[in-house]
Amino acid sequence: MWVKFSSLSEMNVRSGSKTAPARSRAATRKRLLTAGTELFARQGLHAVTSAQIARRAGVAAGTFYLHFKDKEALFREIVFEALEQLRERLDRATAEAGDDPQRAVRARTAEMLALAEKHRSAVRILFGRDREAADLGEDVLSHLLPGVESRLRESIASGEGPKDLHPTVAAQAFVAMWTRVVTWWVEDPRRVPREAVIDTLTHLYPGGAAPRRVRGGNTKQT
Amino acid sequence: MWVKFSSLSEMNVRSGSKTAPARSRAATRKRLLTAGTELFARQGLHAVTSAQIARRAGVAAGTFYLHFKDKEALFREIVFEALEQLRERLDRATAEAGDDPQRAVRARTAEMLALAEKHRSAVRILFGRDREAADLGEDVLSHLLPGVESRLRESIASGEGPKDLHPTVAAQAFVAMWTRVVTWWVEDPRRVPREAVIDTLTHLYPGGAAPRRVRGGNTKQT
Amino acid sequence: MWVKFSSLSEMNVRSGSKTAPARSRAATRKRLLTAGTELFARQGLHAVTSAQIARRAGVAAGTFYLHFKDKEALFREIVFEALEQLRERLDRATAEAGDDPQRAVRARTAEMLALAEKHRSAVRILFGRDREAADLGEDVLSHLLPGVESRLRESIASGEGPKDLHPTVAAQAFVAMWTRVVTWWVEDPRRVPREAVIDTLTHLYPGGAAPRRVRGGNTKQT
Amino acid sequence: MWVKFSSLSEMNVRSGSKTAPARSRAATRKRLLTAGTELFARQGLHAVTSAQIARRAGVAAGTFYLHFKDKEALFREIVFEALEQLRERLDRATAEAGDDPQRAVRARTAEMLALAEKHRSAVRILFGRDREAADLGEDVLSHLLPGVESRLRESIASGEGPKDLHPTVAAQAFVAMWTRVVTWWVEDPRRVPREAVIDTLTHLYPGGAAPRRVRGGNTKQT
DNA sequence: AATGAATGAGGGTTCATTCAT
DNA sequence: TATGAATGAACCCTCATTCAT
Numbered sequence: 040m041w042v043k044f045s046s047l048s049e050m051n052v053r054s055g056s057k058t059a060p061a062r063s064r065a066a067t068r069k070r071l072l073t074a075g076t077e078l079f080a081r082q083g084l085h086a087v088t089s090a091q092i093a094r095r096a097g098v099a100a101g102t103f104y105l106h107f108k109d110k111e112a113l114f115r116e117i118v119f120e121a122l123e124q125l126r127e128r129l130d131r132a133t134a135e136a137g138d139d140p141q142r143a144v145r146a147r148t149a150e151m152l153a154l155a156e157k158h159r160s161a162v163r164i165l166f167g168r169d170r171e172a173a174d175l176g177e178d179v180l181s182h183l184l185p186g187v188e189s190r191l192r193e194s195i196a197s198g199e200g201p202k203d204l205h206p207t208v209a210a211q212a213f214v215a216m217w218t219r220v221v222t223w224w225v226e227d228p229r230r231v232p233r234e235a236v237i238d239t240l241t242h243l244y245p246g247g248a249a250p251r252r253v254r255g256g257n258t259k260q261t
Numbered sequence: 262m263w264v265k266f267s268s269l270s271e272m273n274v275r276s277g278s279k280t281a282p283a284r285s286r287a288a289t290r291k292r293l294l295t296a297g298t299e300l301f302a303r304q305g306l307h308a309v310t311s312a313q314i315a316r317r318a319g320v321a322a323g324t325f326y327l328h329f330k331d332k333e334a335l336f337r338e339i340v341f342e343a344l345e346q347l348r349e350r351l352d353r354a355t356a357e358a359g360d361d362p363q364r365a366v367r368a369r370t371a372e373m374l375a376l377a378e379k380h381r382s383a384v385r386i387l388f389g390r391d392r393e394a395a396d397l398g399e400d401v402l403s404h405l406l407p408g409v410e411s412r413l414r415e416s417i418a419s420g421e422g423p424k425d426l427h428p429t430v431a432a433q434a435f436v437a438m439w440t441r442v443v444t445w446w447v448e449d450p451r452r453v454p455r456e457a458v459i460d461t462l463t464h465l466y467p468g469g470a471a472p473r474r475v476r477g478g479n480t481k482q483t
Numbered sequence: 484m485w486v487k488f489s490s491l492s493e494m495n496v497r498s499g500s501k502t503a504p505a506r507s508r509a510a511t512r513k514r515l516l517t518a519g520t521e522l523f524a525r526q527g528l529h530a531v532t533s534a535q536i537a538r539r540a541g542v543a544a545g546t547f548y549l550h551f552k553d554k555e556a557l558f559r560e561i562v563f564e565a566l567e568q569l570r571e572r573l574d575r576a577t578a579e580a581g582d583d584p585q586r587a588v589r590a591r592t593a594e595m596l597a598l599a600e601k602h603r604s605a606v607r608i609l610f611g612r613d614r615e616a617a618d619l620g621e622d623v624l625s626h627l628l629p630g631v632e633s634r635l636r637e638s639i640a641s642g643e644g645p646k647d648l649h650p651t652v653a654a655q656a657f658v659a660m661w662t663r664v665v666t667w668w669v670e671d672p673r674r675v676p677r678e679a680v681i682d683t684l685t686h687l688y689p690g691g692a693a694p695r696r697v698r699g700g701n702t703k704q705t
Numbered sequence: 706m707w708v709k710f711s712s713l714s715e716m717n718v719r720s721g722s723k724t725a726p727a728r729s730r731a732a733t734r735k736r737l738l739t740a741g742t743e744l745f746a747r748q749g750l751h752a753v754t755s756a757q758i759a760r761r762a763g764v765a766a767g768t769f770y771l772h773f774k775d776k777e778a779l780f781r782e783i784v785f786e787a788l789e790q791l792r793e794r795l796d797r798a799t800a801e802a803g804d805d806p807q808r809a810v811r812a813r814t815a816e817m818l819a820l821a822e823k824h825r826s827a828v829r830i831l832f833g834r835d836r837e838a839a840d841l842g843e844d845v846l847s848h849l850l851p852g853v854e855s856r857l858r859e860s861i862a863s864g865e866g867p868k869d870l871h872p873t874v875a876a877q878a879f880v881a882m883w884t885r886v887v888t889w890w891v892e893d894p895r896r897v898p899r900e901a902v903i904d905t906l907t908h909l910y911p912g913g914a915a916p917r918r919v920r921g922g923n924t925k926q927t
Numbered sequence: 928a929a930t931g932a933a934t935g936a937g938g939g940t941t942c943a944t945t946c947a948t
Numbered sequence: 949t950a951t952g953a954a955t956g957a958a959c960c961c962t963c964a965t966t967c968a969t
Binding site for chain 4: 529611612613645647648649651652653655656657658659660662663664667668674675679680682683684686687689
């Protein structure tokens, strides 16, 4: 018996040929990642079932395990990827801000808000209250701490920052503050104008109370 | 007619008073609460099974349900009781601190640290990252927000606090900062001296950088 | 320490003396029977818990087992007692009705309705659809069958009853009919007048279609 | 492009048609239905566990829930399906019997016996004493009542049926009679010849005592 | 690679029954 | 006798994961 296929790709789909699996495989994987991100953001790791993710990704339940060892592996990948992106953008923003610490703080804050708006789900997973996320890499926040702490140390040492701040404590405080405010704001950005958020967070950074030269986004100014 | 009893407690037992069984019942309940608190603090709501709690409390699995409708009821009770205690102590500390806002902030911070040391597990449950806890009372933190926000508004209105802080945003920031730092510190208080924590948190409160009239602790006074 | 009791019976209650336990014991037992009857009628054997029965009887859970081996023993006792009463009253009614079979049928029917009104709960337990009740004595109905069947046989043999009725089958049919109609009627007696029920059931008895002398209750007529 | 398959069924498998898995799924479902029917007939809804059903169907415990929401859903399906079949066959029998009410009664009775022999378990579930079954559709019997009652009304109105029957009461009586006798007979059909059952039930129908023109069976005709 | 039916361990919960007081 | 807290077996149900097709 002979059956006609109108194209190679149709055949791929219908009979499972191995000729061009890479593209399809990557696509499926991507869809699982997306589905997982959305669901985890909404319900948390344990409330989401692998079957749910598969369904939302439009694949069969078993397919999930062709792409990820288990549910936690998918979760981990989402968390780490998001974190990686966050660090990269924060570093870039810091570098572009030049030497002025105030401008750097402001730039980083603005960048976080921008990123958060783009990837609401990822933000909820990263910074939301989810014990499982925390259990993954000790604490997601801890990835951000060293940078913050060393900058604070420099600032205090240089006499610019206040002397009675303990750098480690202050670092914990700032990271918590930023992540919380960003998570809260992005949940409904109409509550408070973006500029107010940036101003407030910048102000709360030590030395942030000093007269700022910039008043507005990341617009370059002299 | 007179009947001799050798003691009051014997009489309780022999005449069917409710105190004897009640005491036992209360004790079991208390042990379940304690066991639950410890386990939830370590593993979170969903990772703990009712059987685990019962075992740790030294009772049979079914006994759990004689005292709590289900696992979540126990969890809720722990959360609400801890929250109640926290609010009460913060209110008392605020009242005792008198009119000086700086002293009040410092007093509240010190009180939180003291409470946290006494009830480490409760702190982890309250402030830790646990989606389930959050789902209970919308957000545990939100219980603390209104007070913080209104104090900030007053402070800003009175000209004492900085003008470019958005009260709502700043309230989110402060609460996040406090809860996070307290949770972190109490995990291993030897890392940083208590006074450094108090100083840092107080300083980060707007206007906190101003010369403080210290009220307690081992800070040097002038 | 001495405690005053105002009477012996008070002491009995309060300290559990053995002096006059019989009355109390019988009363407790009776209350458990009543509670059980009401609950079983409403919910069936398995849906009722022993604790429920005890609570409704106003005694502690454990007390139940001082009076009945287990839940089923209580159930059995209720069923058998009710059945005994039913047979006794049917027999009496039959005897009092004299020789006329029509009058006897009518009298038995009236008696069943009267009994059913008095003991609605018992009726529901006996005749209601409860597999457990059936499992007790093969089938509750079977207790009534032999009498019905033998009367039918006589009637047919004497030429009075129709020839093409199979006595065993007809007995099944009549018993089912009676129990069902009684159970249905007693659930809401306002739906149909009592006389209509009696007339209908009497009529459906073989030979019942013959001109009846009586038209109304159990009024004696010649 | 043409691809060769060695058979149609191979194609089904290789191209992901739904028929192959669907057939398997349907088979499992069917086996669960059968197993459930047999067990429910013997022990009633609540005495049967979902695990028992699964075991008897030869599948794992969890498989049950891939096919039915819960135990009651399976039960409901069994009851409703059986009821549907019963009504359909009764209606057909009635229609085929033509205008003669006697013939119709006889045809319906014969049909019920035939159906009952084919599906003993279903009969026990439908007509057996099972509170749970009753709770499903108020009362299974009630599905049959309206038809019976309206036929009785017509019969009485036309002067054919006896005047002193209350149609509602009589309908209750007849349905109870039929269901009970059928259930009883089918439990051991050797006790009484089928024709005796049919004759008896037909006779008991009002007007049934009148000379009948028989339509089938081995009854002697004139 | 994909499918989706099946598996079975494990958690939540109920409740008949016991037993120390 | 009565009490009522405690027990623990048994059930319902979910879901991560496997595997034949």
